[in-house]
Amino acid sequence: xxxxxxxxxxxxxxxxxxxxxxxxxxxxxxxxxxxxxxxxxxxxxxxxxxxxxxxxxxxxxxxxxxxxxxxxxxxxxxxxxxxxxxxxxxxxxxxxxxxxxxxxxxxxxxxxxxxxxxxxxxxxxxxxxxxxxxxxxx
Numbered sequence: 660x661x662x663x664x665x666x667x668x669x670x671x672x673x674x675x676x677x678x679x680x681x682x683x684x685x686x687x688x689x690x691x692x693x694x695x696x697x698x699x700x701x702x703x704x705x706x707x708x709x710x711x712x713x714x715x716x717x718x719x720x721x722x723x724x725x726x727x728x729x730x731x732x733x734x735x736x737x738x739x740x741x742x743x744x745x746x747x748x749x750x751x752x753x754x755x756x757x758x759x760x761x762x763x764x765x766x767x768x769x770x771x772x773x774x775x776x777x778x779x780x781x782x783x784x785x786x787x788x789x790x791x792x793x794x795x796x797x
Contacts, residue, residue, distance in 0.1 A: 684744035
């Protein structure tokens with residue numbers, strides 16, 4: 660297990676960019692039910708991949724004029740039940756964290772998972788996040 664101060668730092672990175680941290684699985688279901696567009700970031704300690712993903716995500720969000728109605732984050736391995744609640748919407752389309760899920764009208768329109776983040780650099784990741792949000796959140 661990682662020290663709490665490291666986990667808190669990784670959580671705070673995305674919270675300070677406008678994401679709401681969720682630890683209650685019922686709150687996940689309510690948010691998905693009550694918002695038209697939701698971007699959910701499943702955060703992870705995963706060393707280089709986690710760092711690269713958080714940085715790319717924050718860069719994309721900060722440079723967009725239109726963003727999803729709700730930005731949410733759960734921490735895989737820490738907020739276990741909340742992460743399970745998010746993953747339940749993805750069925751078999753989900754591999755591991757970190758991951759980014761965009762829902763519109765309670766339906767998943769995009770999943771970017773760990774394998775995508777591992778294969779690409781920050782510029783490509785950030786561009787892909789931006790393009791996906793622009794496509795679905797007009």
